[in-house]
Amino acid sequence: MTTTETGAATAADAALYARVQQFYAWQMGLMDDDDAEAWADTFTEDGEFREPSRMEPLAGRAAIRSSARANVDRRVAAGLRIRHWVGMLQLRPGPDGTLLARSYALAMRTPAGGALEVFASVVCRDVLVPHGDGWLVRRRDLTHDAAR
Amino acid sequence: MTTTETGAATAADAALYARVQQFYAWQMGLMDDDDAEAWADTFTEDGEFREPSRMEPLAGRAAIRSSARANVDRRVAAGLRIRHWVGMLQLRPGPDGTLLARSYALAMRTPAGGALEVFASVVCRDVLVPHGDGWLVRRRDLTHDAAR
Amino acid sequence: MTTTETGAATAADAALYARVQQFYAWQMGLMDDDDAEAWADTFTEDGEFREPSRMEPLAGRAAIRSSARANVDRRVAAGLRIRHWVGMLQLRPGPDGTLLARSYALAMRTPAGGALEVFASVVCRDVLVPHGDGWLVRRRDLTHDAAR
Structure with missing residues (x-):
């Protein structure tokens, strides 16, 4: 994102910003x-999940669900509680009524x-659609x- | 909380959300x-403070104040600076005009x-009342x- | 800040609060x-940057820019990715249309x-002006x- 795209001049409306903050609090809380x-139901049917550490993106809600369930099962078996924090949120309008959201996330875990x-x-x-x-x-x- | 209770459909009004964010920034900042x-004055006279590591909840503002003062004195004596971050805030209306707030908190400390x-x-x-x-x-x- | 100055009674308007949150997400993201x-361009020409670990404040945007560039070059050379989180934001009006913002910041880094x-x-x-x-x-x- 460039300065022009993300500066205060294009700051999202407060109502939209607060709603997206709550969307993430809710979505990450589910995980x-x-x-x-x-x-997984917070993704579209054709949703994609990409991270560089995967060879292939997860394509579709079913693949996302199955991967998420495996992750949850692994960490429950390992006795870990996990938390995701989302912050430093920036929004801008995308094509066709979509919303482009850039945020920082922190992942943390605590064993019993x-x-x-x-x-x-x-x-x-x-x-976001x-x-x-x-x-x-x-x-x-x-x-x-860490991935570079 | 269920999906229905906490999804975007029940997202708190932006004005309310921003005010509660500021309430926590201020409240945690006092500590x-x-x-x-x-x-302690940010609790009601009959306020309760519960955490699983305590055998009994702190009941009433006076008990909360006394416990908080002891905590502060201990960490000042130990030369520790403490910070509390609150994030991932979710709000929903409770009975009798109350507000039910769920958030994540991080506690951190730094010795001189x-x-x-x-x-x-x-x-x-x-x-919250x-x-x-x-x-x-x-x-x-x-x-x-960590408590499980 | 005193209780009176920072309590909910003086909570910033939601529109203002959301805009300043986005300002910091954007500003820290640039760094x-x-x-x-x-x-550096997010500071005024006569901007000052003070931290106790410096003997002298950085005075003026040119000095701020030059120091920031040196910091960035050092950490790129060291192979570090850095992130700044800003949270727990409190706002109050200052003199002459300025805005006084108090926040917590976390600095973190990750080597490749x-x-x-x-x-x-x-x-x-x-x-803020x-x-x-x-x-x-x-x-x-x-x-x-840590600085005491």
Whole structure:
């Protein structure tokens, strides 16, 4: 994003900004609460999930759901509680009524009775499409700070 | 909270959301600035403070104040600066004009001249009651990620 | 700031609050994206940047730019990705149309292929002056939690 695209002159309307903040609090909370299926339902049927550490993007809600369920099962088996924080949100309008959201995300985990570890900083670029009173994620691109 | 309760369809009004964000920035800042008494005054007289690591909840503002003062004195004696971050805020209306706020909190500390330690991730569930132009906390339930 | 100054009674208007949140997401993002020059342009020509670890404040945008460029060059050479999070924002009106912003900032870094380190917690006090549809920083005072 350039200065022109993201500066205060193009700041999103407060109502929109607050709603997207709440969308992320809710969406990430579903995953943190181990509800992989409800989380997957926040993607479109044809949603894509991309991160450089995967050879291929996850294509479609079913693939996203299945991957998320496997992740949740692994960490429950490992006795880990996970939290995702989203912050530093920037919004701009995309084509066809979509919303382009760029945010920072922090991933952290805590074993039962153990110490908190903040283990990853990620840049999250989403294409959000309107759905009812909210949105669905059509495409998510994650860039890990460690991945270069 | 269920999907239905916390999805974008029930997103809090932007004005309310921004005010509660500021309430938490201010409230946590009081504690971080070692003002245990002003912090305790953000609870109702009959306020409760619950966290699983305590055998009994703190019942009433006086008990909350006294516990907070002891905490502040301990960490000042230990030469620690503390910070509380609140994020991932979700709001929904409660009974009798109350507001139910769920947020994530991170607690961190830094010794003088030493290294930052982000030491706890907590889920904070508050019952907020209107008070003047703001709120008081009637009940706070903390769940530490390590406590299972 | 006192209780009276920062309590909910003086909470900033939601539109203003959302715009300043976005200002910081954008401003910090410029630095994190290694664009020291665009970042420096968010300060006034006579802007000041103060932190206790410096003997002298940086006075003027040119000095701020030159210091920022040196910082960026150093960390690029060291192979570090950096992220700044701003949160816990409190606003109040200052003299002559300025805006006084107090926030917490977290600084973190990740080496290529390495582990995330959240290395500093800072309190950031800014004097923002209106500029076009946004703001410029006239003065920034940083207080590191480790510095006492």
